Structure formats: C-alpha cells, structure tokens
Amino acid sequence: MSYLDVRHATSVIAEIAAPSGGRVALHEPQFSGAEWGYVKECLDTGWVSSVGSFVDRFESDLAAACGVKRAVVVVNGTAALQIALLLAGVRRGDEVLTPALTFVATPNAIAHCGAIPHFVDSSWDTLGLDPKGLSDWLDRIAEPHADGPRNRITGRRLAAVVPMHTFGHPVDMPGLLKVADRWELPVVEDAAESIGSLQDGRPLGGRGLIGATSFNGNKIITTGGGGALLTNDDTLAHRAKHLTTTAKAPHRWAFSHDEIAFNYRMPNINAALGCAQLEKLPTFVRAKRALARRYSAALADLAGLRFFAEPDGAESNYWLNAVILDDPAQRDEFLTATNDAGIMTRPCWTLMCDLPMYRECPQMDLPVARAIEARLVNIPSSPILGMAGKM
Template sequence: MFKDIVEFIQKIYQTKDFISLHEPKFVGKEKEYIEKCIESTFVSSVGIFVNKLEIKIAKYTGAKYAISTTNGTSALHISLLLAGVDEDCEVITQPLTFIATCNAINYCKAKPVFVDVDRDTMGLSPSALEFFLKNNTKVKNKKCINIKTNKIIKACVPMHSYGHPCKIDKIKTICNKYNIFLIEDAAESLGSFYKNKHTGTFGQIGTLSFNGNKIITAGGGGCIITNDKSLAVKAKHLTTTAKIPHKWDFNHDMIGYNYRMPNLNAALLIAQLEKLNNFIKNKRKLANDYEKFFKSIDYFFFKEPKFSRSNYWLNVILLKNKKQRDKFLDYTNKNGVMTRPAWKLMNKIKMFKDCHQLDLKNANYLEERIVNIPSSVRF
C-alpha cells in the first residue's frame, strides 16, 4: 500500500526524482523587483517595497493595518508585548504547534498553558478552552487569574494548523468573556478564510510568516495585522528599535527591537503575493486529487473544516496509529518522497513540560497519526 502512495505522488508531480515537502515557486516578477530594490540602494529596513507590501497585505487580508517583521516569531514576540505579557503572566495556547509559539511566550518571561485541540480542525478547542477557564480561573478587576498559579492569563494564541482555520469566532467570544487578549497565529494560513473572513483578523492581532516553506516566501519575514490603530503604531515603533522619528537625531524612548523586514525581502514578497491566488487555486486542486486518491484506498485525508476555505498549505493524512505512521515515514523518505510527522507536542519538550496543562487527548491522538505529504505548487 505504501508503494501505491509513493507511485501516486510521483505521478501527480510527474517525476521519480526526490520530491520535497514544500518548495518555493518563483514564477513572477521576483527578479525584476529585486533588481529595482538593489538599484534604489535601499535594501535594509527602509524603502518603498516595505511600505507597498504592508498596504498590499492589509488589503488582501482585510485588516486595516499591517506591520512587516523579520519573521513570524518576531511578529509573535511583539504581539505578546503589545498584549502586556510579562513575567507575571500566562498565555493559553495549544500543544500541537511549532515551537516558535512557546519560544515567543518565553521571550516575554511568561509561561504557556496548554489546552487541547479539536480533531476536526487540529486547532485550539473552544470547548476545552471554556472548560479550562471555568474550572481554573476567576475574573477580578477585569483580569483573568489562574487560581492554581495566581498568574494573570493575559493572552490566548490559537493557531490555524497547516492552513486550516480553527473555530476562531467561538474562541474570540470566550476570550472576550474572560478579558483575554486574542492573538491569532496565522503563520500557516495566509489565504485561508473562516466564515468568509480572513484568518488573523478575528483577534486584536494576527501574525503571519513568510519563511522559506510557507505558501509565499521572502526567504524569511513575517507580519502583524490588526484593526487597532494604536496597536499598529506601537508595533511599528517597537519593531524599529523604538526610535523617535527625526531627520538626523538618534533618540529612543523604550526598549525596542530591530525586527523590521528588509526592503530586499519585501520586494521579493510583493512578487510572490501577486501569485498567491494562483498558488492557492493550484494547491486546492492538489488537495482534491489527494482526497480522491486516499478515499479509494481507505486512508483518512484531512479536509478543510466546516465554514472554512483553506489554503491547504501542507496536506495532512492520518495513519491508524503511531506504529503505522513510523513505518510510512520510513518507507516514503527512503523512496524519495519527503514526508514529515506533526511537531512534537510542546508539553513534551523539556522547557515546557512543567507548564499548566489539562487533558490533551486529542492532541496526543493527532500527534501519533499526522503525516504531512508533499504539498508544493505544481507548475
């Protein structure tokens, strides 16, 4: 059976050479824009391409403001700072996520709290979130307090896993009820919509990533999106070393960060953004081909959740158990087809194993079964 899967993937990618998990495609005006950027001599964090990119990202997502950053992790870090997260705080997130989420929380000297995911979205479960808050917290002076640790639960960071939207509207309602700042980790879901609204625009802040393996890339890069002008202004200030604008003088009014995206990266990314809708159309066709094939051999292919339109960043199949998953990973990678398991759950990583957590049965179930299969755009 594994042999049939490898042969099918080779067929749809029309090659028997090595097939990567997700490679970038540069098929637009990338070289043209990069040359213009070089000719302008503005290749660092100031330039017209950075400004244009932020306008275009805001327009595409429907957010009022976009602030470009060096990568998705820095976007998360700044977002948490904007939420007021510090050493006296905890941040609710899901255990099934890339480690950048928890690293950013730790940069603020805070601790993550792990709440289970839903099997039908692979994202943070609203019912698990509400159960945790109802049984482990109290609201006092408009602050949500963890009664077991006496820490303030300042923020919640759900992720739209592999490009599939979680039930973000329900999560937003719960966060509002408990006065928790909502930051959407939309690093993987550019071009994904939930109830006709772009991911990352439900919470006070959303974050994007343009890493080399994302649906569009600048080799790196990230972005903060928000509808709150004051948050946008402060985000831009913090990411530009908190420098007070002046024609020549150097003065700074708080601890800032050198997190602005270079103009050179922005030039590349604008060309990528121009192709995004074509990429998504191509990837959705690939997902449809996978769905039909895996249905014919009785394998579970993960489809976009209800009310969602996913970008299908990485296609996901679920194996029957961990043993079968491991055999599949071994066979495919030995036969030139790159496949990968889910990330190791964050609560199992030594830096975070002592953090507050509840029953994570769905996250454990998915971790043992998830396999990502080749998902590159086909041209």
C-alpha cells in the same frame, strides 16, 4: 482500525507528487512573477535595508490581502508574535493559553515575553485549538480578577489566548472569540501558516485583537525570512512600528530613542520579494487547493488512512497537506517508505509540553493533541504540484 498497505499508499502519493520520478520536497517556494525585477530595483537603487518603497507597499498590499487596516512587516514570524503579545498586554510571569500541538515558535514567543505557555487541547475538526475544551478547562481552573482571569492553581494571571491555524486550516474563531469574550481574554492569532485561507469568506489574522504571520521560505508566500503583525487598531499598529524600529523618534538626523525596543525591521529587499509573491497568492492558493482535491480523490479508497480535509465553513490554503493513519504503529513505517522512495514526508511536531524547556508548564489533558501527533503525516504540498502541466 484498518490496516494500511504502506507500499500501495506510497505509490499513490508518488503518482501525484513525483510522476516523473526523482526526489520531491515537502514544500518549495515558487518564483514565477516579478521577483527578479523588484529585487533588481532594490540593488540598482541601493535601497536594500530597512527603509524603502517596497516596505511601505508590502505593508499596504498585505493589509488588503488579509482584510485588516494595518500590517507591520518584521524580520520573522516569531518576532511578529512576540511583539503582538506585548501589545496585547502580556507581562512577565503571566500565563498565555496556546495549543500544545503547534510549532515551537508559538511558545517561544510567549517565553520571550517572560510569560509561561499554558497548553490546551486541539480539535479533530480543525487540528487547532478546541474552543469547547478550552471553555470547560477555564471553568475548572480560572477565576475572575480585577486585571483579568487568574489560574486558581498557580495564582498567575491568564493574559491572552493564542490560536494557531494548523497547516492553514482555520480554528473555530467564532467559537473561540465567544469563550475569550466571556473571560475577557485578548486573542492573539498565530496566522503563520494561513495566509490565503478563509473562514466564512473572510481572511484570517485579523479576527482577534492582533495577529502575526510568517514568510519563511517554506510558507505559501515567502520573503526569504520575514513576518508581519496584522491588526484593525491603528494605535496598536503605530506602537508596533515604533517598537520594531528601535523606538527611534522621527528626525532628519538625530538618533533619539525613548524606550528599550527591538531592531526587528524587514529590509526593503525582502519586502520587494514579498510584493511579487503576494501578487501570485491567488494563483498559489488555487494550485494548492487543486493539489488537495487530487490527493483527496486518489486516497479516498485506501484502507487505514484518510486525507485531512478543510473544516466546514473554511476555504483552507492547504499549506501542508496531511493524512491521518488509523494505526499509529504504522506511522514510522509509512514515513520510512515514503522518504526511501524520494517522497519527503514528515510527522507532526512533538507536543510542546514534551519539549524539555516546557515540561513544567501548566497543561490540560491533551487526548486529541496526542492522538493527532501519533497519527498525522504531512505529504508534499508545493504549489507547483497543483499547477497546470503538473496535473
């Protein structure tokens, strides 16, 4: 274990993130395209709510960017993931396998379905769900059943598995899909952080049955607030659209609804912002990858710390850059020094199984997830930091 010179590490990061001094955010949106024009069109025409040409256009353009047949845009990523789980067949009282190391939206979406998160460990290679560890765990606790595998300890059905691509780095999806196929588990991809990332040359979000993504203000592209479902199944997409638009039957004037559903529609004005942002996605990804290369080179010779690089076979969007400290005892010292210097950094999320509402949920041993939580720090990652003129 090497000792980290925290002061020196802070100065190295500051040279890249804030060469002119001043405070620097962890991740800021970048508006440098057609955003003003598209939003003004909504205001000028009055099409600002949940119907309008930009909603249809954003769904079409997003599907193409994510390599799927269909995208259905909604109010936020949590709503997208909740609907994706329902469409995958998750029912009240089921268990859903998901990493303990994730943002709280992942288990929240599971809980909103009346299901129970079942927490699994992560991989040092990807920071995401570990397929080998999951396979070994299922061999220990799962048993086949007519309507899907069951947890022999709790007796509950294992209804789905939800990988999350941590900070934009792809989970080993080929490995995970093999495990899921063996156990007949639908895969619902949480791609909230990974728009623009590739694995084996293919985008993420559409590898499983259905996926969900987010366009929150801190994501690589933003609609202010928003999310989307991604799928290659036209029937699922049609059902998603129906469920997220209050289950209203099409009619010129009548309000007829055929089931209890959700008002999760994305407004046209948000979709307009998304259309403009999506046009800049390749530029943002190039900038963020350039920033990652600069960090990697600058930090390469520092003892006690390493820059986390994309997994083999991946082209990550590096949504949030991350460093791993050798000594977890130095994490808070590093966070204090960088934030005191005006460089916004943050630790990884508290493991979901340690939050009060999820402490009683089933879990496997989590040695890797706990080590990542204790040692990982995110550093400034705004795309502007990697663009020409900032390099």
